[in-house]
Amino acid sequence: MKRLQPEIEILSRLDTVLAYDVLTGAYTNGEVADLIYEAGGDAEMIGKRGEALVVSLMEHLRRSSRKENRSDGDKPKSGL
Amino acid sequence: MKTKLNSPLDGDTDWAEVFRRLTLFAHRRLGVGADLARAEELASEAISRFLAVDRGARAQMGSLNLTHDLGSIVETLLSDHRAPCAVGDAERFRQQPPGQRAPTAQRDSDAVALSSPISLLAKGIAGDRLMEGIVLLSLEGILDASAQAVHLISPITEIYEARKRLSRVIAAIRAASQPKVSP
Numbered sequence: 001m002k003r004l005q006p007e008i009e010i011l012s013r014l015d016t017v018l019a020y021d022v023l024t025g026a027y028t029n030g031e032v033a034d035l036i037y038e039a040g041g042d043a044e045m046i047g048k049r050g051e052a053l054v055v056s057l058m059e060h061l062r063r064s065s066r067k068e069n070r071s072d073g074d075k076p077k078s079g080l
Numbered sequence: 081m082k083t084k085l086n087s088p089l090d091g092d093t094d095w096a097e098v099f100r101r102l103t104l105f106a107h108r109r110l111g112v113g114a115d116l117a118r119a120e121e122l123a124s125e126a127i128s129r130f131l132a133v134d135r136g137a138r139a140q141m142g143s144l145n146l147t148h149d150l151g152s153i154v155e156t157l158l159s160d161h162r163a164p165c166a167v168g169d170a171e172r173f174r175q176q177p178p179g180q181r182a183p184t185a186q187r188d189s190d191a192v193a194l195s196s197p198i199s200l201l202a203k204g205i206a207g208d209r210l211m212e213g214i215v216l217l218s219l220e221g222i223l224d225a226s227a228q229a230v231h232l233i234s235p236i237t238e239i240y241e242a243r244k245r246l247s248r249v250i251a252a253i254r255a256a257s258q259p260k261v262s263p
Binding site for chain 1: 095098101102103104107108109120123124128132148196197201218219223240243244250251
């Protein structure tokens with residue numbers, strides 16, 4: 001098994017290189033959906049959850065930034 | 081239809097597609113038999129971290145490749161301690177006995193279980209000029225598909241297809257190499 005470790009690492013490195021392809025135009029949206037279904041997932045639902053996550057994160061960030069701006073405005077202006 | 085993936089973040093970003101791809105990427109990086117729910121968690125965490133970075137700071141980072149940057153965050157989250165490509169890997173692959181690199185139609189998992197990963201890889205890609213070229217170039221550190229297209233004097237679309245075939249060969253080898261766990 002020890003002897004196989006470097007070989008498994010070579011495969012792992014190749015796999016890493018190839019995994020990045022799913023983040024590029026190498027795979028069409030349809031192919032990505034098919035691969036997700038093959039892995040036992042629901043591509044449609046995953047997409048929806050992702051969208052919802054981003055909407056909620058953006059909203060949270062907007063609120064935090066508004067709060068920050070307001071508390072900056074409350075601070076007494078120095079040098080006046 | 082929104083299809084922007086590799087561009088910097090803007091209002092047109094198709095987050096559903098980005099999230100699907102990032103989940104699939106995390107799933108592949110988690111390895112054989114990985115839980116898709118865990119992959120989705122990683123994708124969520126990567127997006128949270130990405131968006132938490134101040135917009136101004138992101139702008140200063142110059143031109144961004146959204147999905148690639150998110151992929152890098154997933155890598156960080158996985159805390160993968162991969163060693164850098166070792167010198168001699170390409171050589172080791174080239175030195176496979178000729179018999180083990182001979183063309184064969186046997187690429188099923190039964191055959192996979194009978195030999196070492198590298199000789200199985202050699203068998204799996206034998207006779208496919210592009211897959212062989214991609215393996216050798218990758219082991220030499222030429223990882224980018226467009227650079228590989230130049231080296232192999234082939235259109236990028238053919239390189240993409242060959243990389244997909246190679247990915248399937250590796251997945252089969254890795255699946256067959258997994259220790260069998262009885263229920």
